[in-house]
Amino acid sequence: MAVNLGPFQAAEGAGPGRRTFLKTLGIGAVAASGIPLLSACTGGSGPAPGASSKSLTFGSGSSDEVPRAAYKAVTDAFTKKSGFDVVTNVVPHNDFQNKINSYLQGSPDESFTWFAGYRMQYYAEKGLLAPVDDVWEKIGGNFSDAIKKASTGPDGKMYLVPNYNYPWGFFYRKSFWAEKGYSVPATFDELTTLAAKMKADGIIPIGFADKDGWPAMGTFDYINMRLNGYQFHIDLTAHKESWDQKKVSDVFDTWKALLPFQDPAALGQTWQDAAKALEAKKTGMYLLGSFVTQQFTDPAVLADIDFFPFPEIAMEGTDAVEAPIDGLLLSKKGGENQAARDYLAFMGTPEGQDAYAAVDTSNIATAKGADTSKYSALNKKCADTIANAKYISQFLDRDALPAMANNVMIPALQSFIKDGSVDVKNLEAQAKSLYAAQ
Amino acid sequence: MSTTAEKPASPNSGPTAGGAQRGTAHASPATAGRTRKKSRKVRRLSRRDKIVLGIMVGLPTLIQLLFVWLPTLASIGLSFTRWNGLDLADIKSAGTENYEFISQNYPPFWPAMQHNVLWLAFLALIATPLGLLLAVLLDQKIRGSKIYQSIFFTPVMLSLALIGIIWQLFYNRDSGLLNFLLGTAGTPQAVDWFGDSNVNIWAAMIAATWRHAGYVMILYLAGLKGVDPALREAASIDGANAVQTFFRVVFPAMRPVNIVIVVITIIESLRAFDIVYVINRGTNGLELLSALVIQNLIGEGQVIGVGSALAVVLLVISLVPIVFYLIRTFGKEKEA
Numbered sequence: 001m002a003v004n005l006g007p008f009q010a011a012e013g014a015g016p017g018r019r020t021f022l023k024t025l026g027i028g029a030v031a032a033s034g035i036p037l038l039s040a041c042t043g044g045s046g047p048a049p050g051a052s053s054k055s056l057t058f059g060s061g062s063s064d065e066v067p068r069a070a071y072k073a074v075t076d077a078f079t080k081k082s083g084f085d086v087v088t089n090v091v092p093h094n095d096f097q098n099k100i101n102s103y104l105q106g107s108p109d110e111s112f113t114w115f116a117g118y119r120m121q122y123y124a125e126k127g128l129l130a131p132v133d134d135v136w137e138k139i140g141g142n143f144s145d146a147i148k149k150a151s152t153g154p155d156g157k158m159y160l161v162p163n164y165n166y167p168w169g170f171f172y173r174k175s176f177w178a179e180k181g182y183s184v185p186a187t188f189d190e191l192t193t194l195a196a197k198m199k200a201d202g203i204i205p206i207g208f209a210d211k212d213g214w215p216a217m218g219t220f221d222y223i224n225m226r227l228n229g230y231q232f233h234i235d236l237t238a239h240k241e242s243w244d245q246k247k248v249s250d251v252f253d254t255w256k257a258l259l260p261f262q263d264p265a266a267l268g269q270t271w272q273d274a275a276k277a278l279e280a281k282k283t284g285m286y287l288l289g290s291f292v293t294q295q296f297t298d299p300a301v302l303a304d305i306d307f308f309p310f311p312e313i314a315m316e317g318t319d320a321v322e323a324p325i326d327g328l329l330l331s332k333k334g335g336e337n338q339a340a341r342d343y344l345a346f347m348g349t350p351e352g353q354d355a356y357a358a359v360d361t362s363n364i365a366t367a368k369g370a371d372t373s374k375y376s377a378l379n380k381k382c383a384d385t386i387a388n389a390k391y392i393s394q395f396l397d398r399d400a401l402p403a404m405a406n407n408v409m410i411p412a413l414q415s416f417i418k419d420g421s422v423d424v425k426n427l428e429a430q431a432k433s434l435y436a437a438q
Numbered sequence: 439m440s441t442t443a444e445k446p447a448s449p450n451s452g453p454t455a456g457g458a459q460r461g462t463a464h465a466s467p468a469t470a471g472r473t474r475k476k477s478r479k480v481r482r483l484s485r486r487d488k489i490v491l492g493i494m495v496g497l498p499t500l501i502q503l504l505f506v507w508l509p510t511l512a513s514i515g516l517s518f519t520r521w522n523g524l525d526l527a528d529i530k531s532a533g534t535e536n537y538e539f540i541s542q543n544y545p546p547f548w549p550a551m552q553h554n555v556l557w558l559a560f561l562a563l564i565a566t567p568l569g570l571l572l573a574v575l576l577d578q579k580i581r582g583s584k585i586y587q588s589i590f591f592t593p594v595m596l597s598l599a600l601i602g603i604i605w606q607l608f609y610n611r612d613s614g615l616l617n618f619l620l621g622t623a624g625t626p627q628a629v630d631w632f633g634d635s636n637v638n639i640w641a642a643m644i645a646a647t648w649r650h651a652g653y654v655m656i657l658y659l660a661g662l663k664g665v666d667p668a669l670r671e672a673a674s675i676d677g678a679n680a681v682q683t684f685f686r687v688v689f690p691a692m693r694p695v696n697i698v699i700v701v702i703t704i705i706e707s708l709r710a711f712d713i714v715y716v717i718n719r720g721t722n723g724l725e726l727l728s729a730l731v732i733q734n735l736i737g738e739g740q741v742i743g744v745g746s747a748l749a750v751v752l753l754v755i756s757l758v759p760i761v762f763y764l765i766r767t768f769g770k771e772k773e774a
Contacts, residue, residue: 098737101523119738126524211633211718267722268611268633406739411546414722418635429543433535437520437741 055085056340059109061096066294070359071113077355078346084339104128110334111343116150116160116325117394118237119402122438123329124153130335131157132344139348142367146392150325161344162327163356164363165392167309167382168218169321170206171278171292172285174306182284188226188254188313195261198284207286208262209274210417213410216266217396218287219258220413221322224251226313230320230391237400239435244428252422254313259420266417289324290382293362307381321389324398325366403434510753517746536747544744550725553639554755557646557726558707565647566703569654574684576655577662587659590652602716605645606632635723642724645713650706654699661695662688697766704759708752727752 060071068090075086089109096103096113104123114120123129136158140148143162151160177183180201185191195205210216225233228247235241236248263274263283271288275295278286286292287310296302309318328347334340346352353365361376364383375383386392397405408430416422483491520532540547572590576583593601608615609631622628631641665688673683689696711728714720720729731752734745 100738101740105524126522128524211722213719213721265611265630265633267635268630402738403734403741406737407733407741407744411721411725415545418722423545426543426545430539433539433543433744434741437532437743438522 054083054339055087056111056334056337056343057109058086058088058343059096059103059112060088060090061093061113063090063092063096064294066360066362070356073359074347074352074355075343077352078343081346081351082339082342084342086343104331108331108333110337110340111328111330112334113163113326114160114329115394115398116162116327117398118400119394119398120160120329121154122401124155124157124159128332129153129159130330130332131155131159132161132330132335132341133158135161135341135345135348138345139367142348142350142369144368144387146389147325147366150392150394151327160325160327160329161348162325162366163347163353164327164360164365165323165325165386166290166363167307167321167323167385168222168287168289168395169307169309169382169385170285170287171290171305171307173278173281173301173304175304176281176284177306184308185311187311191311192257192261195258195284199261203281204263204277204283205261205285206258206263207274207278207283207288208266208417209269209271210266210414211268211270213406213414214397215271215274215288216413216417217405217409218289218322219255219262220251220409221393221396222287222310223254223258223313224248225320225322225391225393226310226318227251227254230393233320233393234399237396237404239401239404239431242428243431244425248424248427249422252416252424255416256420259417262417267414289322290364290378291362293378294360302378303376305378307378307385309385319389320391320393321385322393322395323364323386323389324395325392326363327366401435401438403437404431408434513746513749513753516742517750519743521742523740523742532743536743539744540747540751546721546725546730547748549723550727550730553724553726554708554710556639557643557710558704560643561646561650561703561707565650566654566699568647569651570658572651572655573658573662577659587656590655592652593649594652594656598712598716601645601649601713605641605713605717609641632717633722638717638723642713642717646706646710649713650703653702653706657695657699657702658692661692664695665691697763701759701763705756708756708759727755 058071058075060068062068062071071088075088078084079086091099100114100123105128120129124131131153136148136151139161143151147162147165148158151158151162153159180198182194182198185194198205208216208219221233224236227250228236232241232247236243241247263269263277266274269277271292272295274283274286275288275292277283278292279296279298279301290307293302293305296305309321312318328344330340330344348367350365350367350369350371353367354371357363357365357370358374361374361379364379364386365371372380372383393399396409400409408427412422412427516529517536518532518534519529520535521529572586576586576590580586596604606614611617611628611630611633614631616631617628620629629637632638669687669691670683673687678686709728710726711720711732714724714726714729715732717724720726720733727748731745731748733739734741734748
């Protein structure tokens, strides 16, 4: 952004480099003791509260090319409308997520990108975020109840201003399926039958990639919700339900029927690799979020992509959809800057979301009244799926304690993919210990 | 020296030995006088000297305390607590629960221990001897020796990210060089070098060897240059062949370097981290203690108690070679 840095902001701008360096040092020293020490050092150097501030800082973890340009479009539109400058700090998204603890305790930007679900509620509960009920008074009418609920903290106050979400489902190439005579399965049995047919035709039925560990959680979540229902998913991830019970082992048993049809090379490839395999018609379908379409740069391929929800298994049809919501939060310090509140309010309007969606077309705007005229047929289908869903889940690693998702479920799911075995007793033992530590 | 001088020659020692001792006895008062004079001189330090000395000793001590001892002790302390890493008031005592957790309930822990041992064996039996071999070969006055040295040493200087990319080019399942050479690229038989948990630890260790051998090579090259050429000459005059000269004469003469290399190899295998981390962050068959420490201490999945307990386990294991090294070093000083 072309922003004139005043002397104060210039000093601010110089800050992060030094602080990041110090933090890295602290991390390098084996002990975690560095973290509170360093946060104590950096605590005082945050932006001074100024109600008349003409600018705000915005930390963005959207570092990929398309989302990055999309947020730039939003900040530009906001600056044009309000006259406030937005200083954006873009951080590679993995780093951004990994360093969120020290980031929020150090001197975070006033507004920043984050997720709905447990991942947001946890920091809200710890008092590291500023509630934005006043903003929601202005923008509340733009959102459905399901989304409003997902943006609420554990204390009943509003924290998140949603930008977009994206549904998870099976993506496939229409032309390929038409050529082979495949049809969309409505039930799990139909899905396995179809997969067996594809396997006989010499293609890998279901694309799969789990080198990064998290994509397999989508399969787990869907089988869990289709078997045991949305509420069980929420209770399980919040550890109100035990992992050591038949309902959980049933999920893995059901998954075992699908495992032979999923790409056996899953553990060595990333979702980008798997997306390429789908594009090349090496795999028949691929269960992922709609962000998969970011990989299809050829418009002809993109137009050929279609989507169907995870088929029905047992109890609730296809009522629940996994559609993680991304949006903006205010840090505690950001709560004192009216410009930052205005920026969040802008993000919650159809106007702000249109600015984003004009650049990043792989997601679905959450605000009612956002421009859907430019939606592709696929986007419309995604939007309908979300709009018609009774329940919106956020994904295992957003609904559960991060330590549970990252330290326990990633190795457990990877070893399940490897040999089809899982020790639910051990999952429960680990969950007990980790949830107790919070 | 003075003690021997005061004692009379022992009855069973020969006349020559006794004579020599008497000789030293005569010399000793003069030497003692000289040292006393010297030490008086040393004690007369000016104010400035004291300040300079104070800074030179104090500053490193302070840095050592602040960046080594404090974190180490804090880490040991935290390993007996439960803490979410946010507010100091949230620290709760947990006894030995974290240690019970990692040894009984944490599935990656024991594979990580095994992998660290495997890593050590591989570096010690393959990478280090390879480095020694390279050093010996390059020590022969072959043409372009400097160029080879640079080439073999380059991996040591490369950044983590670059290493990841380089090895990806070799090991990639569909387009990697290795599967291409094996003729399996693009077929279902293609080996998934990074994804298959039966082979990825070996793939990672070969990548580690590629770095470690260069490092060992440079150290041994310096060691070989330091060996007195007269020793080789004497050996060849005595009729030793090249192999005998090396193993019986040159290699034992490099004892100080050998000890350093043993310690480096052990420590490298304990802190092995970067290569597995760029491959898949140390999951799926690539578990290593260091990667588990990072996983549990840094990032969203932060569980400080468990991470600290893992770090303490790593610390205790690392102490073994360090203590060994210190005993050897100080033992030698006493001998001298």
